[in-house]
Amino acid sequence: MHELRTEQVLFWRNREAAFFTFFLPVIFFLVFGSIYGNSTITKEHLRAAPFLEAGMIGYGVASTAFAGLAITMVIRRESGVLKRVRATPLPPWTYLLAVLVSTFITFLVEAVLLIVLGRVLFSVAVPTRPLSLFVALVIGAGAFAAMGLGLTSVVRSAEGSSAVVNFVYLPMAIISGTFFTPKEYPTFLRVIADVLPLTYFTKLTRDVMVRHHHLWSESGSVGVVLLWGVVGIAAAIRGFRWQPRES
Amino acid sequence: MSAVSVTGLRKSYGAYEALRGIDFTIEPGEVFGLLGPNGAGKTTTVEILEGYRARNAGTVDVLGIDPQQSGSAWRERIGVMLQSSSLYPNLTPRESLQVFAGYYAKPRDVDEVVEIVGLAEKADDRVRTLSGGQKRRLDLALALVGDPELVFLDEPTTGFDPGARRTAWDTVRNLRALGKTILLTTHYLDEAEQLADRVAVLRDGVIVREGSPAELTGGIVETEIRFRRGGEDVVEHTKDATRRLHELTAEALARGEELEQLEVRRPTLEDVYLELTAE
Numbered sequence: 151m152h153e154l155r156t157e158q159v160l161f162w163r164n165r166e167a168a169f170f171t172f173f174l175p176v177i178f179f180l181v182f183g184s185i186y187g188n189s190t191i192t193k194e195h196l197r198a199a200p201f202l203e204a205g206m207i208g209y210g211v212a213s214t215a216f217a218g219l220a221i222t223m224v225i226r227r228e229s230g231v232l233k234r235v236r237a238t239p240l241p242p243w244t245y246l247l248a249v250l251v252s253t254f255i256t257f258l259v260e261a262v263l264l265i266v267l268g269r270v271l272f273s274v275a276v277p278t279r280p281l282s283l284f285v286a287l288v289i290g291a292g293a294f295a296a297m298g299l300g301l302t303s304v305v306r307s308a309e310g311s312s313a314v315v316n317f318v319y320l321p322m323a324i325i326s327g328t329f330f331t332p333k334e335y336p337t338f339l340r341v342i343a344d345v346l347p348l349t350y351f352t353k354l355t356r357d358v359m360v361r362h363h364h365l366w367s368e369s370g371s372v373g374v375v376l377l378w379g380v381v382g383i384a385a386a387i388r389g390f391r392w393q394p395r396e397s
Numbered sequence: 398m399s400a401v402s403v404t405g406l407r408k409s410y411g412a413y414e415a416l417r418g419i420d421f422t423i424e425p426g427e428v429f430g431l432l433g434p435n436g437a438g439k440t441t442t443v444e445i446l447e448g449y450r451a452r453n454a455g456t457v458d459v460l461g462i463d464p465q466q467s468g469s470a471w472r473e474r475i476g477v478m479l480q481s482s483s484l485y486p487n488l489t490p491r492e493s494l495q496v497f498a499g500y501y502a503k504p505r506d507v508d509e510v511v512e513i514v515g516l517a518e519k520a521d522d523r524v525r526t527l528s529g530g531q532k533r534r535l536d537l538a539l540a541l542v543g544d545p546e547l548v549f550l551d552e553p554t555t556g557f558d559p560g561a562r563r564t565a566w567d568t569v570r571n572l573r574a575l576g577k578t579i580l581l582t583t584h585y586l587d588e589a590e591q592l593a594d595r596v597a598v599l600r601d602g603v604i605v606r607e608g609s610p611a612e613l614t615g616g617i618v619e620t621e622i623r624f625r626r627g628g629e630d631v632v633e634h635t636k637d638a639t640r641r642l643h644e645l646t647a648e649a650l651a652r653g654e655e656l657e658q659l660e661v662r663r664p665t666l667e668d669v670y671l672e673l674t675a676e
Contacts, residue, residue, distance in 0.1 A: 230483030238472055
């Protein structure tokens with residue numbers, strides 16, 4: 151608990167990171183919601199606003215649990231903080247768990263904020279399947295956080311961390327259709343989108359939030375997200391380091 | 398039982414041999430200085446003792462435990478100050494200490510530690526606004542906050558102004574007075590001379606000399622006698638300074654000469670160090 155509190159303080163104190171990972175999806179939701187929130191997705195006779203809201207929760211998992219976590223952990227590794235923590239009696243697993251739970255709390259606050267803003271500004275109904283949504287958020291945050299920790303192993307310096315992470319996550323967010331449906335994308339982009347985990351997580355949030363499906367009726371999407379989570383865990387176990395590379 | 402005991406310690410990075418079989422022991426309550434130029438193997442040695450690095454050969458015993466097999470209970474008893482600052486930039490020193498104090502079963506009082514390292518005035522400013530020396534003092538404070546028996550200080554005063562160095566030295570002396578065991582690495586000879594009960598000089602991964610500062614400076618380098626005669630500088634080195642000085646002054650008196658600018662210098666640890674670490 152002590153460490154969890156520390157992690158939350160650390161996150162909100164770092165204004166650049168809090169803006170980049172937490173507020174950016176909120177801002178995108180406000181901007182794009184104002185632009186095309188009231189237009190209609192003809193195929194399903196859905197308003198765009200709820201569709202976008204669920205998409206921004208997808209964007210949020212990528213920015214908080216994946217990009218934000220990866221950048222933070224690279225900076226802590228390279229500045230020696232992780233190494234220093236290892237010299238204390240705090241078990242490393244406790245430390246990592248606190249980091250992960252704190253990341254999830256941040257993401258959860260963001261999802262709630264998006265839902266509230268959607269209700270107030272764009273008259274989007276509150277999700278009817280809160281339990282399914284909550285479990286979906288847990289699964290998504292866990293999988294993307296695992297991938298984020300895995301990604302830290304390929305970043306060599308604190309200076310390069312934002313560049314590398316943005317290079318991975320921004321195209322992913324766009325190709326996976328967090329802003330627009332990927333169904334109308336050209337074939338080659340759809341092929342890429344079809345393997346990306348964010349495509350399936352966004353599909354999951356939309357199925358649960360917009361189409362009122364139960365989580366367990368979407369086992370295909372859940373499976374793909376979890377599979378990527380396992381890939382992330384494997385990468386993290388292989389490559390996560392507590393110290394800068396020895397020269 | 399010794400607090401630290403190292404025998405035949407070897408460490409290689411690829412083909413490069415950083416430590417080529419070193420032995421030393423540190424007794425409880427002792428301040429042990431590891432002295433040497435950059436690349437001599439000081440940090441490698443300390444980080445092996447702290448449990449960060451695996452050794453290639455030799456035995457290492459720190460507080461009765463092999464650091465490679467250490468756990469939380471062992472880490473309760475050690476304090477670590479790494480060579481480079483390792484802090485959260487967006488916390489204040491007081492918060493940083495509270496965070497780390499929370500990792501230990503019996504931490505010291507945070508305000509007291511702030512006071513000890515002389516950071517009281519800056520205790521509530523963000524770490525990123527501190528100077529390099531102030532950050533190092535916080536690193537030192539973090540090494541002490543768990544109230545450890547054994548403290549590792551890797552170049553603790555690098556970047557300090559003279560006043561801050563004196564304060565840090567007093568802190569180390571106070572720790573010693575409390576019965577703590579301290580392993581200190583340093584470039585600074587005066588620091589080792591001032592603080593260490595015993596010093597080991599490390600060069601190219603080998604300990605080239607070990608002993609108390611007084612032992613190291615006694616009998617190794619000869620006493621230097623300098624003066625001017627007939628407009629020329631004369632420098633003599635002798636192991637028998639009393640006799641030689643008597644001869645010189647007797648001669649001078651007999652000839653009615655003055656030994657201008659006469660100077661008799663005892664070797665300092667610096668002379669020993671320079672001699673030992675010279676290529």
